[in-house]
Amino acid sequence: MSTPPTAPPTNRNVHRFAVFTACCTFLLLIAGALVTSNDAGLSVPDWPLSYGSLTPPMVGGIFYEHGHRVIAACVGLLSIILAVWLWRVETRRWVRWLGVAAVGAVIAQGILGGITVLFFLPAPISAAHATLAQLFFCTVVSIAFFTSAWWQRQRPSVRDAGAPGIHALAQAAAIATLAQLVLGAAFRHKAFGIIPHLFGAVVVTGLIFWLAGVLKRRFADVPELRNCARVLHGLIGLQLLLGGAAWWSRSYSAQFPQPIPVMVTFTVVHTVTGALVLAATVLTALACYRLVGRSDAFAIRAGASGSSQPQQAAL
Amino acid sequence: MKGKSLIFAGASVALAIVMISCGNKQSTETPAANAPAANSAGKPVDPSTAGTVTGTIKLDGAAPKMKVINMAAEPSCNKQHTEPAMTEDVVTGPGGTLQNVIVYLKGDFSQYSFPPAAAPTTIDQKGCQYHPHVLALMTGAPLQVTNSDPTTHNIHPVPKNNREWNESQPPGATPINQSFAREEIAVPVKCNVHPWMKAYIGVLATPYFEVTGKDGSFTIKNVPPGTYTVSAWHELYGSSEQPVTIGPSESKSVNMTFKANAPAD
The missing domain is CATH 1.20.120 (Four Helix Bundle (Hemerythrin (Met), subunit A))
Incomplete structure (x- = not known):
């Protein structure tokens, strides 16, 4: 059934990195859900810093909220690395731009997160933050899928x-x-x-x-x-x-x-x-x-x- | 061209972040035009004719059992309690007297002016609980928030009729000073760091209010002669009202009872 590829496959390491980013994004979703379920969304009143620092006391709700921010920052960094890597090695233009779109989504997601904190969790913004999280996750999962050998095999x-x-x-x-x-x-x-x-x-x-x-x-x-x-x-x-x-x-x-x-x-x-x-x-x-x-x-x-x-x- | 677009996009994001960061610094709140029942240009209440309203608030029926608060997430607070900390939704005394009820007078006080509060009303965070659990103050009166705990709190009132604010207060920090511009019964206060922490602040346009103590009693002094409504508010049982007419230098007693199984208004 299998046939030789008709185009040079994406660097296998990029695919692995995309899978890793998707797994980290899933962890981020868990961290975000923990913030909401623990009613900890406003336990850190300031943004983008937490209590004016990068290392606030990790007590009570701060553990969930600041932990969410730290994981989000890591996922943002991973997304940027993924986009740059795709831009350098990926031959399919639309996949390269999908990587850029993921970076745009994660930046927008960070800003929405900031708005939710600074404006005391307005429901439409909080819901948009939660929804964009799912869309970002799907984007990263899709990138992992598109860069897989399975997808690229004829x-x-x-x-x-x-x-x-x-x-x-x-x-x-x-x-x-x-x-x-x-x-x-x-x-x-x-x-x-x-x-x-x-x-x-x-x-x-x-x-x-x-x-x-x-x-x-x-x-x-x-x-x-x-x-x-x-x-x-x-x-x-x-x-x-x-x-x-x-x-x-x-x-x-x-x-x-x-x-x-x-x-x-x-x-x-x-x-x-x-x-x-x-x-x-x-x-x-x-x-x-x-x-x-x-x-x-x-x-x-x-x-x-x-x-x-x-x-x-x-x- | 691409470079310019990237610079523009970056600048837009930076601007958005700056705008958001500044977004919560809201302008000074002004009182609602129809909220105050008092008149700053009015006359002071004549103490020679002023009366007093006293009374007791009781609960009819068995008070619900209070819940144990699990403070395991905050050991520094947990060890401050020799006995398990309990919720304070319904606190009763002997004979069913009900604590933490805001009792206040409703009526036409538009011809009077009231002096500003001499001292701030204080709410302290101790043992990861608010002390007092229910308090009341006048519109515009200073509220002072202190933190006696060796841990960080955020104090976060969630009003419907006033400006919402949320401030952090690390251990040993200077007191936070705030005020509420509009009448509101009552503003829920919470700490998102410790989600079991809850308090209520009643904000009234006149000084005719008191929060009941352990014996459920209240005394409202210096009331000008007239007909008023005595209103009592409890966080679980809602509001109850009773009319009262005060003659010159008269003292009237008004006792009110909440039904233990009555839902909140």
């Missing part, structure tokens, strides 16, 4: 004869998941109640089950897409359970004078699993674009060659 393309097309369905699932994360962030930052987030959960669950089902039925002989379906099924099931647990733990913790570990754990894990669901839908959509050709293109090719056998896709 793959046999398969045909999608069904309706709706797998590309549209995968896109819809990714967009709906992002919208659901926006609703979740808005609820978490008290912009509005739980109802829109619950409604979004129904829509996203339906779309992801639909997408996973279609992947299993139409592309049973494509192991990558079968695996995508498994991951999507697993993640959405886990996320639904975590959502219920997070809701219960929030209600339960209301009687306590401070955030309790069970609430912090469930809400943080639910938040970061949401990021994983979004990353999974984005990667699934990208894999679909990479592996599945458009039906009309196949029709033309099949007509020209007189065959309906799978064709070689371009990079």
